[in-house]
Amino acid sequence: xxxxxxxxxxxxxxxxxxxxxxxxxxxxxxxxxxxxxxxxxxxxxxxxxxxxxxxxxxxxxxxxxxxxxxxxxxxxxxxxxxxxxxxxxxxxxxxxxxxxxxxxxxxxxxxxxxxxxxxxxxxxxxxxxxxxxxxxxxxxxxxxxxxxxxxxxxxxxxxxxxxxxxxxxxxxxxxxxxxxxxxxxxxxxxxxxxxxxxxxxxxxxxxxxxxxxxxxxxxxxxxxxxxxxxxxxxxxxxxxxxxxxxxxxxxxxxxxxxxxxxxxxxxxxxxxxxxxxxxxxxxxxxxxxxxxxxxxxxxxxxxxxxxxxxxxxxxxxxxxxxxxxxxxxxxxxxxxxxxxxxxxxxxxxxxxxxxxxxxxxxxxxxxxxxxxxxxxxxxxxxxxxxxxxxxxxxxxxxxxxxxxxxxxxxxxxxxxxxxxxxxxxxxxxxxxxxxxxxxxxxxxxxxxxxxxxxxxxxxxxxxxxxxxxxxxxxxxxxx
Amino acid sequence: xxxxxxxxxxxxxxxxxxxxxxxxxxxxxxxxxxxxxxxxxxxxxxxxxxxxxxxxxxxxxxxxxxxxxxxxxxxxxxxxxxxxxxxxxxxxxxxxxxxxxxxxxxxxxxxxxxxxxxxxxxxxxxxxxxxxxxxxxxxxxxxxxxxxxxxxxxxxxxxxxxxxxxxxxxxxxxxxxxxxxxxxxxxxxxxxxxxxxxxxxxxxxxxxxxxxxxxxxxxxxxxxxxxxxxxxxxxxxxxxxxxxxxxxxxxxxxxxxxxxxxxxxxxxxxxxxxxxxxxxxxxxxxxxxxxxxxxxxxxxxxxxxxxxxxxxxxxxxxxxxxxxxxxxxxxxxxxxxxxxxxxxxxxxxxxxxxxxxxxxxxxxxxxxxxxxxxxxxxxxxxxxxxxxxxxxxxxxxxx
Numbered sequence: 001x002x003x004x005x006x007x008x009x010x011x012x013x014x015x016x017x018x019x020x021x022x023x024x025x026x027x028x029x030x031x032x033x034x035x036x037x038x039x040x041x042x043x044x045x046x047x048x049x050x051x052x053x054x055x056x057x058x059x060x061x062x063x064x065x066x067x068x069x070x071x072x073x074x075x076x077x078x079x080x081x082x083x084x085x086x087x088x089x090x091x092x093x094x095x096x097x098x099x100x101x102x103x104x105x106x107x108x109x110x111x112x113x114x115x116x117x118x119x120x121x122x123x124x125x126x127x128x129x130x131x132x133x134x135x136x137x138x139x140x141x142x143x144x145x146x147x148x149x150x151x152x153x154x155x156x157x158x159x160x161x162x163x164x165x166x167x168x169x170x171x172x173x174x175x176x177x178x179x180x181x182x183x184x185x186x187x188x189x190x191x192x193x194x195x196x197x198x199x200x201x202x203x204x205x206x207x208x209x210x211x212x213x214x215x216x217x218x219x220x221x222x223x224x225x226x227x228x229x230x231x232x233x234x235x236x237x238x239x240x241x242x243x244x245x246x247x248x249x250x251x252x253x254x255x256x257x258x259x260x261x262x263x264x265x266x267x268x269x270x271x272x273x274x275x276x277x278x279x280x281x282x283x284x285x286x287x288x289x290x291x292x293x294x295x296x297x298x299x300x301x302x303x304x305x306x307x308x309x310x311x312x313x314x315x316x317x318x319x320x321x322x323x324x325x326x327x328x329x330x331x332x333x334x335x336x337x338x339x340x341x342x343x344x345x346x347x348x349x350x351x352x353x354x355x356x357x358x359x360x361x362x363x364x365x366x367x368x369x370x371x372x373x374x375x376x377x378x379x380x381x382x383x384x385x386x387x388x389x390x391x392x393x394x395x396x397x398x399x400x401x402x403x404x405x406x407x408x409x410x411x412x413x414x415x416x417x418x419x420x421x422x423x424x425x426x427x428x429x430x431x432x433x434x435x436x437x438x439x440x441x442x443x444x445x446x447x448x449x450x451x452x453x454x455x456x457x458x459x460x461x462x463x464x465x466x467x468x469x470x471x472x473x474x475x476x477x478x479x
Numbered sequence: 480x481x482x483x484x485x486x487x488x489x490x491x492x493x494x495x496x497x498x499x500x501x502x503x504x505x506x507x508x509x510x511x512x513x514x515x516x517x518x519x520x521x522x523x524x525x526x527x528x529x530x531x532x533x534x535x536x537x538x539x540x541x542x543x544x545x546x547x548x549x550x551x552x553x554x555x556x557x558x559x560x561x562x563x564x565x566x567x568x569x570x571x572x573x574x575x576x577x578x579x580x581x582x583x584x585x586x587x588x589x590x591x592x593x594x595x596x597x598x599x600x601x602x603x604x605x606x607x608x609x610x611x612x613x614x615x616x617x618x619x620x621x622x623x624x625x626x627x628x629x630x631x632x633x634x635x636x637x638x639x640x641x642x643x644x645x646x647x648x649x650x651x652x653x654x655x656x657x658x659x660x661x662x663x664x665x666x667x668x669x670x671x672x673x674x675x676x677x678x679x680x681x682x683x684x685x686x687x688x689x690x691x692x693x694x695x696x697x698x699x700x701x702x703x704x705x706x707x708x709x710x711x712x713x714x715x716x717x718x719x720x721x722x723x724x725x726x727x728x729x730x731x732x733x734x735x736x737x738x739x740x741x742x743x744x745x746x747x748x749x750x751x752x753x754x755x756x757x758x759x760x761x762x763x764x765x766x767x768x769x770x771x772x773x774x775x776x777x778x779x780x781x782x783x784x785x786x787x788x789x790x791x792x793x794x795x796x797x798x799x800x801x802x803x804x805x806x807x808x809x810x811x812x813x814x815x816x817x818x819x820x821x822x823x824x825x826x827x828x829x830x831x832x833x834x835x836x837x838x839x840x841x842x843x844x845x846x847x848x849x850x851x852x853x854x855x856x857x858x859x860x861x862x863x864x865x866x867x868x869x870x871x872x873x874x875x876x877x878x
Contacts, residue, residue, distance in 0.1 A: 384733050422624075
C-alpha cells in the first residue's frame with residue numbers, strides 16, 4: 001500500500017500583522033475590523049512558489065536521506081514560469097536524476113491532485129517514490145477582504161510503498177465546477193463573489209456533502225477518524241462545518257489562519273503534517289481539500305510513525321519576523337513597486353549561459369579535486385589548493401546541502417537591495433569550500449562572525465526585458 | 480629572480496588634472512588637461528612620443544573600448560597605442576606597459592595615460608559590478624559593492640584582533656583625519672576639508688563598519704606620465720625620477736574559494752611588495768622608504784596595507800596610526816596629497832596620480848605638502864576587492 005514516507009514544509013520568515021492591513025485600508029472598508037487579528041506568512045521578495053517548493057523539497061529529501069525518487073509533481077496556482085516547465089528548474093536545484101518524470105500541475109487544489117496522481121503511480125508500480133511538492137504565493141488586491149486571508153507557504157512529501165509513516169486508504173473526488181475564487185490569465189489578482197456564496201454554498205455545503213458521501217462509501221463513521229483536516233477562509237465556517245458533521249474539538253487540527261493565513265494549495269498538507277506529529281499508530285486521518293471541486297484522501301498511521309520524518313511546525317511558526325508596515329508587506333509581495341533608480345537597473349543576462357552552467361547555478365555544484373580532496377565553488381579546472389594545482393583532476397561536488405559558518409560579512413547600504421540593507425558575506429562550508437553569498441531572511445543585528453548558515457534557493461533577480469528569473473542560492477541563518 | 484627594470488627607466492614629465500565632480504568636462508577634456516601639463520613639464524613635442532598606453536576602466540561611462548579614443552584625442556599620427564584595463568590598478572598597468580616598452584628598447588619615449596569619467600553613472604559610488612564581472616558571475620556573485628567588499632576586511636580584522644566596533648572605528652577614523660589634513664593642502668584634491676574623529680564616527684554608515692568618511696571620493700580625472708630611458712633622462716630634465724621597482728600581483732581566487740585566507744590582509748600586496756623590495760634592493764622598508772601613496776580606497780585598506788607592506792607589525796598598524804608615524808610630519812608620510820580619500824578616485828587615473836605625487840615630492844616640488852629629505856617613494860595601487868585583487872607596488876628614487 002502506498003503512503004507518506006516523509007513530509008516537510010516551508011513557511012516564509014516574514015509575517016505581517018493583519019492589523020497593519022486594517023491600518024492602511026480601514027478608512028476605505030471599516031467592516032474588516034474583525035479580520036484584522038493575527039498574522040499572515042508572506043514570501044520574501046526573493047521567493048516565489050518555485051523557490052519555496054524547492055526549499056520544502058530539500059528539507060523533505062533530507063528527512064528521507066535519499067534522492068532516489070523517480071517522479072516530481074509540483075502543484076501550484078502561482079507558477080513563476082508559464083511556458084518553461086517549473087519542475088525542470090526545480091529538478092536541477094534539487095539535483096534529481098535527469099530521467100525523473102517531472103510534472104507541473106496548476107490550479108487551486110492541484111496539491112491533492114498531485115497526491116492522488118502520486119498514489120496512482122506508486123500503487124501501479126510505475127513509481128517507487130514520487131516527490132509531491134506544492135507551493136503558493138497568492139496575493140490579494142490591495143483593500144480586497146482577501147488581503148486579510150492569503151498567506152504564502154510550501155510543502156513537500158514523498159509517496160512510496162516502503163517505510164511509510166501513513167498509508168493512503170481511500171481517495172475520493174467530487175467535481176462540481178464551483179467557481180469560488182477565480183483568476184484568469186488576464187488577472188493579476190483573484191476575483192471573488194459574495195462572501196456567503198463562497199462560504200455557505202462553497203466550503204460548507206461542498207465539504208459536508210463530500211465528507212458524508214465518503215464515509216458512506218467507506219462504510220465507516222466520521223468518529224472513527226482521529227483527525228479531519230480541512231481549510232476554510234474564516235473560522236466561523238470552519239466551526240459551522242465541524243458542527244454540521246459533528247466533528248469533535250479533538251478531531252480538529254489548528255487551521256493556522258491567524259498564524260500564517262490561508263496558503264492555498266499547501267495549506268491542508270501543512271495541517272496534515274502537524275496532525276501526523278501527534279498521531280499514534282492505526283490512527284485514521286481524513287484530508288479534505290476544496291477549491292472548485294473536492295478531493296478527499298484518507299490515511300492510516302503506521303507503526304513506523306516517526307517525528308524525524310516530519311517537520312516541527314511549531315518551530316517553523318515561531319521562526320519569524322513580524323512587520324507592522326503595510327507598505328513593506330505590499331512591496332515585498334510584489335503588489336506595489338518602488339522606484340529603484342539607476343543603481344537598481346538589472347544587468348542583461350544570457351539564457352544560454354544559464355543553461356550551460358545549470359549545474360553550477362541551479363544545482364550549486366562545485367568541484368572536488370581527486371588528487372587532494374579540496375572542494376571549490378564554482379567548479380574549476382585547476383585545483384585551488386596552492387600546494388596541489390592539479391589540472392583537470394576534478395569530480396563534481398554539490399554544496400547545496402552543506403552547512404557553513406560566516407567567515408566575514410557586511411551590511412551594505414550602498415548596494416541596491418529590494419529590502420535594504422544588503423547583507424552578504426564569505427561562507428566557510430563545514431565540509432570544506434568557501435564562497436561569498438548574499439544573506440537573506442536575516443536581520444542585520446543577527447549577523448556575527450562564525451554564524452551558522454545553510455543554503456536556501458532564491459530568486460536573485462528578474463531580468464524583465466529578457467523574461468528570465470535569475471535563481472540562485474543565498475545563505476540563511478540556521479535557527 | 481629576473482633582472483628587473485631598476486634604474487632603466489625614468490619619468491621626465493607628468494601631468495594631473497584637478498580631480499572632482501567635473502560635470503562640465505568630458506574625458507577628452509581631462510586627458511588634454513593632464514597631457515598638456517606633462518608635455519610642458521618634460522619639454523617635449525608630441526612628435527617625440529613613440530608609443531602610448533591608455534588606461535580606462537568602466538566602458539559604459541567612458542570613451543569606450545580600444546586605443547582609438549586616446550589616439551584620436553591626441554592625434555598621435557599612426558603611432559602605436561595600447562589600451563589596458565585592470566580595475567582600479569589600471570593606471571599603474573598603463574604605466575607598466577610604457578615602462579617595459581622603454582626598458583626593452585622598443586621605444587625611446589612612451590607615455591602612460593589614465594582617465595576616468597565616473598560621474599556619468601547617475602548615482603554615487605562606482606558603477607554596478609554585476610555587469611562587469613562576466614556573464615556567469617552575473618548569476619552567482621553576491622550583490623557586492625566596493626565599500627561592502629572592503630568592509631568585510633574590517634569585519635574580519637576587528638574579529639581577529641579583538642577590537643570592539645568602537646575601538647576599530649576609532650583607529651580607522653584617525654586614518655581619514657590624517658588624509659583630510661593633507662588634502663586640504665592640495666589644490667588639485669577633490670575633497671578639501673579638515674575633519675575630526677567625531678565627524679568620522681558620526682557619519683552615515685555606507686557598508687558596516689565603514690562610514691562615509693572611511694570611503695574615498697568618487698571623481699573624474701586624468702593623469703599622464705612621460706618616460707624615457709634612464710641614461711637619456713637628463714637630456715630632458717634636471718631632475719628625472721627613476722623607476723626602482725614595478726611589480727604586480729594578481730589573485731588566483733584562493734581568498735574567496737579556499738579556506739585559508741584569514742580576511743585581514745590583501746595577499747597580492749604582500750606578494751607585490753616582496754618582489755618590489757627585491758627588485759629595488761630594499762632590505763628594511765620601514766627605514767628605507769621615505770614616503771608612500773597607498774591605495775586607500777577605504778580607511779581599512781590603508782590600515783591593512785601598512786601591515787602588508789611590512790611597515791607595521793601584524794595587528795599593530797593601529798598603534799603606528801595613532802602615534803602619527805604616517806602623518807605628513809611623521810616618519811613615513813603617507814597619502815601626502817590626500818590619497819584616494821581626498822584627492823579622489825577616478826579609477827584609471829589613480830595609479831598615475833599616486834606616481835604624480837611621489838614624482839613631485841622626490842623632485843622637491845610638492846609645495847606646502849613637501850616632505851623632508853625623501854629619496855625613495857612607494858606607490859601601491861589595488862584593483863578589485865580584498866578577496867580577489869590585483870595589486871601593483873612601484874618604487875621610485877631621485878638618484
